[in-house]
Amino acid sequence: MNTNYSLIIIGGGLSGLAAGIRYARFGGSVLILEKHTIPGGLNSYYSRKGFLLETGLHAMTNFADPGEKHAPLNRLFRQLKLSRKQFITHEQFSSLIHFPDKTTLSFSNDFSLLRDEVARVFPSEIDGFDKLQAFIDSLDAFAPNPRLSTRMILADYIHDPLLTEMLLLPLMVYGNSEEHDMDFSQFAIMFRSIFKEGMFRPHGTIKDFLDLLVTKFTSFGGEIRYKSHVVSCLKKGNRITGVTLANGEIINCNNVISTIGAPGTWNLLSLPPENDMCGKMSFMESIYILPSNARKNILNDHTIIFYSEKKEFQYCRPQSPVDPSWGVICFPENFQNLPLGDHFQIRVTNAANYELWKNASSSQYKLMKVEWGKVSKEITTKIIGNYQQNIVYEDSFTPLTIEKFTAKEQGAVYGSPFKIKNGKTPCPNLFIAGTDQGFLGIVGSMLSGVSMVNQHILQE
């Protein structure tokens, strides 16, 4: 077996797989080391009772028709030499932002729907909304901009605080690592990828998508090893010369890309984490499976419902184990032209407090899951109607589950609030890709992997 690779990638999540394909494509020798038994990281799957359950995917963002050459999704496919034409997509029906007093905005992959909705519900704000949108269009959000407060910038365009909250909820919950506020570049990227481009699902499951990526990677000569937990990096001066696995094995390499987040990477270098590298935002997610005929009893014609029970939602680590007063309700079957099966799923995501779950004893932990699952069900029932009596199977995961399966410290799904946008670390041949480089979500983290290889490794 080869024990000296030009590139080692730590982590077989979406950013690691994309980086691997990109490098292997041009003949470079590359090894992906993944500690879990399957690929995917935050976006993976498991089986229970004959159901394949997905752990990440609600929807992929950045929808674009195959003909739109410069759209991020299509650029990504070209970079990975994957055929966009053969990649079948299912667009969302429509989604809903649901706030108190029946104030709702719906949106779809046709941006004009959201614009019409804003004009309908907030007639005096539509000029500001149009200007905000024009400003976002004019911005190069990928340039290394200084951090600007989204709330401050929004205040220049939008005057009704309720509209501000309603626009922030979907964009924060799908990709903001910071509490309370958001970096405006990140807001602009999310505004485009969710409101302007839109949401879809790939045909098949996330397993099929991961299989496609792994097959591409190995067909280019890349190697992937599972159950391979990297515990440290070997250094000569400042340069990394290789990595050590948990079983003591040493593998040498010329360059390393780490996708395990900044705190985890600093750990491998035996460096103390810098300022407050750990993100605070984590979630509890519950998956409910219901028989198909239970659809008719509930509000079931949207793809995703972003809800808040209060006019202001608190985007932060809650005081209680879970904050069900705001969250996301996702219907993974509600995408256009998906075949209907015997069962359907409802998935509910709420902010959760890592520490409270961490400090619970194992019996408390089980009780907390049941108890908070119940509160979450009661609140979501008020929005979509009673689905509880029809649940045939349910499972939930907590910040601890996320930490265990992805090594994201404190279960911080979106990583550290301090992003390392150029990917550089204290070592000249070690680079960060994925969540902590700053691109989030499935399409974002894959683009991150690709662009780090392009910038730092390919052109050496």
Place this chain on the structure above:
Amino acid sequence: MTRNEIKDIVIEIIEDIDEDAEMDSLDSEKPLRDQLDLDSMDFLDIVMELRKRYKLQIPEADYPQLATLTSCVNYLEPKLQDV
């Protein structure tokens, strides 16, 4: 390699990069990027593919010389003459 062979190679590489590329209507004297609507990431792929196939190192400063099909052939001809 002859000029025609080099031209075919470049066309083949572009077709390989972009499944939608319309090569039939290509004007050899006009910039490839405009005609094919390529971006800088795609452009890098042409360079990387030449490197993979022929071990050619093309420094970034030379990228402008790959602007049109004809200029590509001019630039590559001396480098690929023994291939």
